[in-house]
Amino acid sequence: xxxxxxxxxxxxxxxxxxxxxxxxxxxxxxxxxxxxxxxxxxxxxxxxxxxxxxxxxxxxxxxxxxxxxxxxxxxxxxxxxxxxxxxxxxxxxxxxxxxxxxxxxxxxxxxxxxxxxxxxxxxxxxxxxxxxxxxxxxxxxxxxxxxxxxxxxxxxxxxxxxxxxxxxxxxxxxxxxxxxxxxxxxxxxxxxxxxxxxxxxxxxxxxxxxxxxxxxxxxxxxxxxxxxxxxxxxxxxxxxxxxxxxxxxxxxxxxxxxxxxxxxxxxxxxxxxxxxxxxxxxxxxxxxxxxxxxxxxxxxxxxxxxxxxxxxxxxxxxxxxxxxxxxxxxxxxxxxxxxxxxxxxxxxxxxxxxxxxxxxxxxxxxxxxxxxxxxxxxxxxxxxxxxxxxxxxxxxxxxxxxxxxxxxxxxxxxxxxxxxxxxxxxxx
Amino acid sequence: xxxxxxxxxxxxxxxxxxxxxxxxxxxxxxxxxxxxxxxxxxxxxxxxxxxxxxxxxxxxxxxxxxxxxxxxxxxxxxxxxxxxxxxxxxxxxxxxxxxxxxxxxxxxxxxxxxxxxxxxxxxxxxxxxxxxxxxxxxxxxxxxxxxx
Numbered sequence: 001x002x003x004x005x006x007x008x009x010x011x012x013x014x015x016x017x018x019x020x021x022x023x024x025x026x027x028x029x030x031x032x033x034x035x036x037x038x039x040x041x042x043x044x045x046x047x048x049x050x051x052x053x054x055x056x057x058x059x060x061x062x063x064x065x066x067x068x069x070x071x072x073x074x075x076x077x078x079x080x081x082x083x084x085x086x087x088x089x090x091x092x093x094x095x096x097x098x099x100x101x102x103x104x105x106x107x108x109x110x111x112x113x114x115x116x117x118x119x120x121x122x123x124x125x126x127x128x129x130x131x132x133x134x135x136x137x138x139x140x141x142x143x144x145x146x147x148x149x150x151x152x153x154x155x156x157x158x159x160x161x162x163x164x165x166x167x168x169x170x171x172x173x174x175x176x177x178x179x180x181x182x183x184x185x186x187x188x189x190x191x192x193x194x195x196x197x198x199x200x201x202x203x204x205x206x207x208x209x210x211x212x213x214x215x216x217x218x219x220x221x222x223x224x225x226x227x228x229x230x231x232x233x234x235x236x237x238x239x240x241x242x243x244x245x246x247x248x249x250x251x252x253x254x255x256x257x258x259x260x261x262x263x264x265x266x267x268x269x270x271x272x273x274x275x276x277x278x279x280x281x282x283x284x285x286x287x288x289x290x291x292x293x294x295x296x297x298x299x300x301x302x303x304x305x306x307x308x309x310x311x312x313x314x315x316x317x318x319x320x321x322x323x324x325x326x327x328x329x330x331x332x333x334x335x336x337x338x339x340x341x342x343x344x345x346x347x348x349x350x351x352x353x354x355x356x357x358x359x360x361x362x363x364x365x366x367x368x369x370x371x372x373x374x375x376x377x378x379x380x381x382x383x384x385x386x387x388x389x390x391x392x393x394x395x396x397x398x399x400x401x402x403x404x405x406x407x408x409x410x411x412x413x414x415x416x417x418x419x420x421x422x423x424x425x426x427x428x
Numbered sequence: 429x430x431x432x433x434x435x436x437x438x439x440x441x442x443x444x445x446x447x448x449x450x451x452x453x454x455x456x457x458x459x460x461x462x463x464x465x466x467x468x469x470x471x472x473x474x475x476x477x478x479x480x481x482x483x484x485x486x487x488x489x490x491x492x493x494x495x496x497x498x499x500x501x502x503x504x505x506x507x508x509x510x511x512x513x514x515x516x517x518x519x520x521x522x523x524x525x526x527x528x529x530x531x532x533x534x535x536x537x538x539x540x541x542x543x544x545x546x547x548x549x550x551x552x553x554x555x556x557x558x559x560x561x562x563x564x565x566x567x568x569x570x571x572x573x574x575x576x
Contacts (some may be wrong), residue, residue: 212540280448364530
């Protein structure tokens with residue numbers, strides 16, 4: 001029982017440049033997504049398989065979501081798990097640049113149907129994810145801390161390994177390396193990527209930050225003990241069910257999928273309930289983003305359920321796109337942005353106050369990112385979500401949606417940049 | 429029987445309530461109420477810190493021989509929070525709602541992270557280290573409460 005393992009050591013937090021390189025790169029990918037939406041116009045929404053939409057999806061999942069989630073984990077993992085990550089700066093370099101380059105290669109490969117680029121993208125993306133996963137596994141295996149959050153993080157990490165492995169296999173299949181059934185692989189890749197990596201990580205993080213930021217009661221222990229593991233097992237069952245003989249395969253798939261829907265609905269419902277029970281009465285911007293996220297998650301589940309009961313919806317090519325908008329933009333992006341607006345100003349404050357002389361107090365969090373800046377961004381974010389959903393009915397809305405997404409990503413980037421510049425100025 | 433963990437965690441919880449009340453009053457610029465609830469928050473927190481710094485931490489250090497470890501980090505965070513309390517008090521006096529809100533937001537995260545570390549790690553470690561002596565440590569802390 002020595003200090004470095006106990007989660008109370010000072011040396012565990014990495015230099016501020018480790019997470020910030022990820023945070024500052026991510027909004028640029030969202031901006032690229034906006035430009036792509038504007039350039040391709042309504043055609044992008046014809047089907048989930050259009051090259052532009054595949055490119056757009058990966059700008060969001062790799063360039064934005066994974067970029068920030070990995071950056072935040074490199075910061076938080078040592079703190080939450082109480083075990084330092086070895087050679088953090090080296091790992092940051094080995095993850096950040098390859099992820100950046102690999103995402104751009106993959107996205108251009110998908111957009112221009114260039115199989116050579118897809119084949120090439122495998123290497124930087126493989127390097128980025130394996131470097132991160134090895135470092136994270138090292139930190140987690142040294143950890144003495146075992147609670148629902150570290151458990152969910154282990155499941156999320158395993159899901160990332162599977163999603164990335166499946167993604168690489170898919171890129172290889174499209175690139176002509178292998179000859180494998182594409183549709184099945186895509187289904188597994190999407191399931192492990194979105195529900196496993198994104199969904200389980202958000203759950204694990206929520207257990208800690210929802211009570212912390214809003215002074216809500218803790219998540220019920222019964223829920224946190226079982227939910228992460230159940231979702232992970234259901235994903236395993238759902239992945240393996242198609243291998244069963246026929247009637248069983250269909251039942252198995254439906255049952256496990258329904259279980260997953262119930263699991264995520266329980267999570268979203270509990271989070272909204274806890275928000276209602278919060279003792280901190282102020283409505284801050286993080287709360288707004290998280291509520292948007294949880295309501296979108298519930299809407300995604302409702303849409304999924306309706307599609308399973310109504311074949312007219314399930315067969316509509318717009319259905320998977322609408323589901324993607326709700327889950328990726330409405331849920332995942334909202335939650336991640338809500339987190340950023342707490343993590344970024346707090347990290348700037350924390351690093352500054354240890355560097356500045358005693359008579360020169362560090363600026364407070366709202367001086368680092370002013371409320372009006374983040375609140376304006378939330379409004380633009382909401383407008384984007386509604387316009388994106390609206391474009392399902394009126395395809396021409398894709399133009400204002402692209403414009404508003406572009407503005408929202410600029411607002412986010414400028415807010416983060418202002419915080420970084422303030423840090424640089426004062427820390428000099 | 430109440431454990432050290434339970435006793436100190438419920439004190440954290442109580443401080444959180446005062447924190448939230450003061451924050452709402454300051455946001456509404458109801459300065460008389462804000463001053464009263466902030467003072468209540470600050471004095472409860474200060475008392476909590478003193479119980480830890482004068483009784484729990486020394487007992488922990490004596491029992492484990494770790495003087496440069498977790499207790500040192502906790503003491504440093506107490507100092508950081510005391511500095512924020514001082515600046516918040518100044519904001520209440522100056523009736524500066526923006527300054528108070530920014531400091532309050534900063535304190536919230538620092539405080540909650542600190543509490544989590546204590547509740548998840550330090551308190552359980554202390555109970556384990558104290559064994560049967562834990563009861564006496566708890567009694568000392570409670571006696572300090574009645575004196576104060």
